[in-house]
Amino acid sequence: GGAEAQQKIVLQSWGGTWGDAMKEAWFEPFEKETGIQVELRPQGSMMDALAKLVAQKDRMDVDLWITGMTPTALADEAGILETIPRGKLTNAEHLPDALIGDKYVGVWNTIYGVAYNKETVPFPITKWSDLLDERLAGQVGIPHATGYGGKFILLLGWLGGGDVDNIDPAFEVAAQLKPNIGIISKSDPEAIKFLTSGEVDVAAMMPPGNFVQIREAGPQFEFVAPEPFVPANFNNFALLKGPNTEAAVKFIDFAISKQAQEELARRVLVIPANTQAAIPEELAPFAPPPERLRYPDEVAITKVLPDWAERWDRVIQGR
Amino acid sequence: MTAATVMAGAGTGTRIRLDRISIRYGDFTAVDDLTLAIEPGEILALLGASGCGKTTTLKAVAGLQRIDDGEIRFGERRVDGLAPHRRNVGMVFQSYALFPHMTVTENVRFGLAMHGVPRHRHGERIRRVLDMLHIAALADSYPDQISGGQQQRVALARTLVVEPLVLLLDEPLSALDRQLRDVMRTEIRNVVKQTGITSLLVTHDQEEALTVADRVAVMRAGRIEQVGSAREIYEAPRTRYVADFIGRMNYLPGRVLDQGGGVCRVETAAGVIVAPAVPGLGAGQPVEAGFRPEVVRVDDAGAPRGDRNRVEARLVGETFAGVTTEYRFRTAGEVEIRALGQSDARFGAGADRRSCLEWPVSRTLVFAAGA
Amino acid sequence: MTAATVMAGAGTGTRIRLDRISIRYGDFTAVDDLTLAIEPGEILALLGASGCGKTTTLKAVAGLQRIDDGEIRFGERRVDGLAPHRRNVGMVFQSYALFPHMTVTENVRFGLAMHGVPRHRHGERIRRVLDMLHIAALADSYPDQISGGQQQRVALARTLVVEPLVLLLDEPLSALDRQLRDVMRTEIRNVVKQTGITSLLVTHDQEEALTVADRVAVMRAGRIEQVGSAREIYEAPRTRYVADFIGRMNYLPGRVLDQGGGVCRVETAAGVIVAPAVPGLGAGQPVEAGFRPEVVRVDDAGAPRGDRNRVEARLVGETFAGVTTEYRFRTAGEVEIRALGQSDARFGAGADRRSCLEWPVSRTLVFAAGA
Amino acid sequence: MTLDQALPGPAGDTVRRRPGRRPNPVPYLLVLPALLLVAGLVGALLVLSLRSLEGAQGQVPSLAQYARIATSPHYLDHFTHSAWLAGAATLAAAVLGYPVAYYMERVGRPMRRAIMAFLAVVFFSDYVLRMFGLILVLGKTGIVNRLLVWSGAVDRPLSLMYNDFGVFVGLVSASLPFMILAINGVLARLDPRLPEAAALLGASPPRVFWHVTLPLSVPGIVSGGIIVFLLSLNSFVTPALLGGGFVEMVATFIYEQAINLFNLPLGAAAAMILFFVSMVLLVGVNGLFDRMGRRFGVREEGR
């Protein structure tokens, strides 16, 4: 009826390719089904979004937020999150336990590999350690310290034989990597730009989703999920203390349904969170076998990230 | 009063009385317990050195400056406390303060409009006043398109058209050059006299004061030093300040010998000088005997006479100054004496020859030293 | 030349010659084929209305303004083309142009340093010049800490200390008020005469020109109108412009009746006026007969005399002006005649009564109308 | 436009207040709206300072954050590095700007106005876009590198950007208009008689410049310098766009801490420090000038 037609929820998430994909895969069918409109609020970076959301704490006009575990934890500390009523999520059972909690519901998994320019890079990159090759001096683009919630730092840690609670090796590797670092990007799109515009020849830590865009810039670009393992993580819904929580919950449930998950995954090359949903074949060439995937403990990282960032900057910055 | 009366110069001016007014800026007293009366239809010149409080006084009369003490009356009516726009005072500023965004006509009309004169009567009155000041031709020009003298006239017209009770002029001519100033002086006097408005003219140009005003008030550090006709002030200045401010003077420093028989005798390096007695001067008191350059004559032949002072001096210099020529002498004691002679009449004194200078006792003044 | 010579006033000045110089700004000619010679040690005043090219001329002599034609010589040496800092010319600007970031001493030292005078001799020379101008006490003050008159002296000191060949003064006194101006006039003259430097003084104040300079050059629209002693120019102005510029004058418009016997007879509304003959005036030519106010006398009794002009007029006004009093008469044909009488000597004329004005033929001038 | 010009001289001659008289309410009513607006800023700064006093977990007020910054050489680097870059940029701007400012005074009015107009256009055009222009010039694929490679001077494009150099260039080019206009402002007000007088006292053109023109233009250099220095010190856009993540200056550091690390207390503390540094600099320089301004022809404020 009329009342229903009026209903609208506001979803904060990434724009660009992601935004377009969500419109087709989710918003339109969802509105057809429930009559609830979904408005997308594009966000620059998750952390930027977090700051602005906290700023409007007492007059929150956003209902739902697709973000990462780190921001989720911080947002919860800031007290802007609602508990998600698991009972109302008919599709919840199809999610792995790791991907669902009081304040978060996983929406997709993404892996991080390397994108590079075949023509300018003198050798095919197969393993992470190739990034240290001196032939790549000044040619590697990497995310900044807190990019992807510091997962690149953790990755280097792993490569150096460390872990979340023993991160020192990361900085040793970073020191070796430094001469090769050409640019530090503050966001995905920036990373894409630097690679496609020839500012650097290699973009470390690149989700295949972005590679879709890179490929459009030319055939010379290549994507690999390097040896020995591939860092992966999931993004999640967070329910904000917004005006329209029930509708928002409805939408979460819809978005994690098999159908919706596959529709989206096809478009942005992610691994569906819903175990029922099939992995898109476009992703197949890049997707490593599950055993090579490694999921970091993001909540643990959140606590230590500031210190990591400081140490990281100390190693990387200045020249 | 109506246009007719004013323009026709019925001369029904208002008496202005400043009664013991004081004005302070912070703890600096710009006007100090000043009392001054201006007779109906009179033009009084307020003459004084820069910074002595002339403009401040004027502003007080206009109501642009609150007074801290005393009272100001127009006729019987007490006006201090009244806002400027309620006093019906006209003022011509040194800078003219014409409204740059209005034509001459609009400038003149402004006052009429503000005074609520019915529109249909504007044209008539504006024309009359523009004619009176010979600027009818400029009616549609803007202030920045006309000369200083013309702006002067417009400022005057703008003020007169509203027929103020009182007219204030703050150095109205100081912005003009000499030739023009000469013309405007007489012009202003004529116009104002014609309208018969009581006027107060501020200036630090003695000639202006003498030629335009009926009476002159010499002001010094916030006080009135002397008021009187130009002649009184020139010939009988009460203090050295006044004497110096209007015209030039020679001084022979010395001490009072004695007073009596209506005369005061002063001992100076150049000899004994006699002057009309000055009440309140005791024997031995250090004084200065002053006399104007133009009263000095050279008279080597003539015998000493009781009614004239006489000193020996030698001519040291002579400057032709047009109408008059100035001769500089030195007396015994190296005091310089200046004498003015008309340039055409030869002044009987040979260079560097000792000669006798003499001048009337009656034109000699004695001032207590350092007054 | 050394400090000694200059300061002692050995008077070894340099002759300055401006020979047919012209200066154009775009297509406007500011100085037009001007020729002028200044004798060694002489002070020459350049007098003229605003905008007539005085400053421009001065700048040309200083080398601050290149000339388009003609030549400038100091003595025999040709200097046009020489850069300012090579000419050894001293200039005192209207605005004084003291260096605001230097103390008085530093201002004065500047020139010495630039002229490469050995440091150890600075102190001595600076002291001497500061004493000469009575500003030793101000040695360590900054320009904005001292009065206008004092700045004036510093400017002079700064210029004189380097013993320039030529001294240029551009309206040096116009920024001072009357009393101070009187003092500085004589002071400047004395100092300059003492140093004996050839000087060129620009002013538009006639009194200044007359009192400070030895000779006066009246300038008009880029040309020299007349050069001569103050007296010559005052008593025998060659044109109306000059006559009006120095002192005041009465004019009776009329036509030449005839010339002959060394006299020129002019028919005016007030009767026939006789004047010394003026070459180049033909009968019937419209002219103006001019005479100075101070030569006019009232003489009702005396019979007409050949050597004096005589017109009937009635007294219309009288203004006391200190030394003199001005009387305004109207002749037949409503021409106004001003007469100056010394204030003390009573001027035999009753108000509104017809009386006879007379003045010497020898002091009457005839100018072709509109010259 | 310079800061000292931001503050006007003594008031017009209508003095409306005198001891023993009730102060006139009119001026206070007039300034009320503006003060209300400014109150917002003052309030915000207070909140900021409060926030900066929070401990790590944000309980009892403490100077913990300031202590952290003071004790971490890395954090301090951001300040010193910014100061260093700003200083260099200011110096360069002065050195490069002076000739232009001086030249503008020597050319004819039309040319002068043309240059003035050009500077104004630069000044009025968007800061972000000016940085973009530099990217086009300095980038790996920018014209400079293209020229170098094309001319064979180098075989691989140089890194002219995304490092200190890039930021430095950015700061200088952003500063130049301010500097030029500030210096020219003083030169234009310089009494032309002064150089003339100096010349007539025997000073050759170079010495006139050295002894008169230059000292008297110091006020312009200083007022231009201080504003340029502060703008550079606080600049965010330039390091963000031209720093490539390597050049962290205070502003970007504050952003990183407060936004990307959501570490508001630390960011707030850094901001407070930056705030005080700026204020101290301003007050300090003005104070210095009040004392020794005379040496450069700065008149004392008359009563």
Next chain:
Amino acid sequence: MMLRLAAWLVLGLLALPVVTIVVTSFNATSSFAFPPEQWSLRWYRNVFDTPVFGSGLVMSLWLAAASSMIGLVAGTMTALAVVRYRFVGRGLVLSLVMAPLVVPEVVIGLSLLIWLQSVRWLSGNGAILLLHCLVVLPFVVRILVANLQRTDVNLEHAAMLLGANPVQAFVRVTLPTIAKGLAGALVFALVMSFHNFTATFFLVSTQQTLPVAIFQYIRTEHDPTIAALSTLLMVGAMVIVWVTDRLLGLERVTK
């Protein structure tokens, strides 16, 4: 000679980026080749096809208009008080009003962002508006103070003596005489608000202003669209300069 050379060199350096931008904006390919192989206007079309610029422009214009108006009124009143009266705290008021000029933008931005968390009654856009009012205020005050100081107080006095009450005197005499100053201040305010980036950047959430949109675009895209946009804005700047010159006289403003 040396001087001229140096001067033109520096000016050249200043002009280089501008020229590059303009030339690039007509480049047919996104390659940034310089000089371009072929020319086209596609990037100009692209400017208008990019929605963030449209919405950004609207947002920025709205902000500029609103803040300038508020700033102009408040600023004029302040300037009047400061120039025409001497009162206790005059100096303080001045420094307060000038403060936004000297407080680092990052600090203003961050402090407002934090402050925003603790005030309920002010929306995000409200805060941005407040920010922009603060940004324009000092410029308005400075320009008008200079302007009022140049206008002769006696103009008002004359008006009052001619029978105008203080309000009439202000409206009929003072306002017209400072009209140009007002207009100039308005233009200046508009520009200052329109171009404000850093402080705004801290406050904008989803509704971006034009400079923010540009900043994000520069960071994320790599084609001459921005060049085209800058060229357009530069034309705007030229118009502004021309207007300012008419109203205030460049020499005056820039000093």
